[in-house]
Amino acid sequence: MSEPPAPGRASPPTDRVVRVLDFLARHPQERFGVSELARRVDLTKPTCLGIVTSLRDAGYLVRDPADKTYRLGPSLITLGHKAQESMRVSPAAREQLRRLSTRFGATAALSAVVDDRITLLDLVAPVGARPGVEVGQSYPFAPPVGLMFVLWDDEAVRDWLAMEPTVPLHPSRTDPDRLHRVIRRCRADGYLVERLTPGGRRLYSLMAGMSSTLPDELRALLGELVSDIGERVYLPDEKPGRKRHDISVISAPVFDHYGRQVMVASMHIGKALTDNEIRERAKALIGTADAVTAQLGGARPTSWPHTVGKGPDRDH
Template identity: 55%
Template sequence: MAMARRSPPTNRVVAVLDHLVAARGRRLGLSALARELGISKPTCLGIVTELVAAGYLVRDPRTLTYGLGPALVAAGRAAQRSFVAGDVARRHLAPLAERYHATCTASAVVGDEIMVLEAVAPPDAAPVKVGERYPFAPPVGLMYVLWGPDAELDRWLAKEPTLPVRMDREHLRAVVERCRTSGYLVESLTPAGMRLHSLMAGVAAYELPREVRALVGEMVSSLGERVYLGADLNPRRRHPVNLIAAPTYDADGGQELVLTLHVGASVTGAAIARRGAELVAAADAVTAELGGAAPVRSRWASPSGSPSA
């Protein structure tokens, strides 16, 4: 994956926050903050003014000094919950990873990206990096909105795709309905397709020339074609499977994590169903342990009664 371009203005914002975190409660005036960070006072003033307005910093009107704000508390709690959720998911995924000698992961949408929060892998498997990120835009990310409200699915579909994708809306609606009924998703890709999607999942996909993106996009299956429907799986016939995925839910019934069990081989429909049921059981256990609850099915229905893909 190509390294994303760095942003000096963003780096300065991060530097201000990091510096005040390191100050351990000590508040700093504008001049001291600018001097210690090696940036100009006007630049520093613009940064702290925006951070105060957003609640990430507070300004003492008496001493004219700056400190950490309440918005960071909320962000910290959300981050802490993500780590706690990752630890819980790891405990429930470890038995599956051992039983099937397979890599299992727990991931979630963080901002505009998908992030791997936990991974359990056999000793001889290719390592999956915790913290690895991918853009949350078609064709990457269907499983992160699949079991949420239809409005979330629509918002994801409306994002600028990392690659041009063909959209069979009727087929996608059938995929969504089937996965919501079974509780898990089965994704199938050819070996070449898996390598292509792995390559194109990175930010570099946005940076390809338009002609190259269009050409590569023609090689990529549509969203619906990447996913098997449960009704299509013959229990005795072998099917090439990339991975199986199932969701966990938060206290409000919203989709929180996605647990995946990587297969990367051809297995029978019966074996797929067995793995899917065990993964759903693990996801349900994670949901319960974290105080979550599965959504009421009516939350998924759009006014027309089906997802608008």
């Protein structure tokens, strides 16, 4: 009798099943026969046939009886919903995202740090829109990516800054004074706004799904795209003469009953907005984040501003 795998040891048979499911998840609109699927995931045909047969029997795949091709099955829907529930994303939270998305014609999302990765937990996009990201997509969580998940807590900021950067950040290109100014302003306002920069446009698309250990070539490229940790953050007092600002995303924190941040509610903009338009969307987003916090039985930390929408430079 063979010994069971030691804790932490990879299981090659399981890895093969994961490869099949991951491949089909990347091609949700397509169907594949056993021969092609085996070739695409680098498995022998008998091994692939055994895997897809078991997955079909469990409802995780569907087999077309006419052309004998396979696609994702209905049991994965239930599994996905259960996974969302385990992350405390409820239908009520999704309804909050839907309202926000409908009001502004923008994609609204909830995300969290799961196992040291930023993971998209839920997303609602306008009808016909292609948001470019998918629920379950994840990114490495380390500077300069992830400021919105830590800036509400001093200890979390220190721990995050102590991580090995996802991309090389040269000391001469990192401004700690500006980062502190960003943190103070975001805490006063209750939200964070990221500008739509050339580097920001490519950063997340390049990093999506990658491990924390990026290839040296990609790390170097991303290092050129990102000048410092706070460079993409919009601060209204920095460019007072500009009437419109290219905005990427607006984010606000969701808290648990200990007053700890557990999620981020965000609205993906992708266009130029005036200061008033930014504030209008940010105020609505804070309302969404507060509603999700209440659904979790959570509460803002005691240091949180007592009046929503009354930060510096706000319209009262």
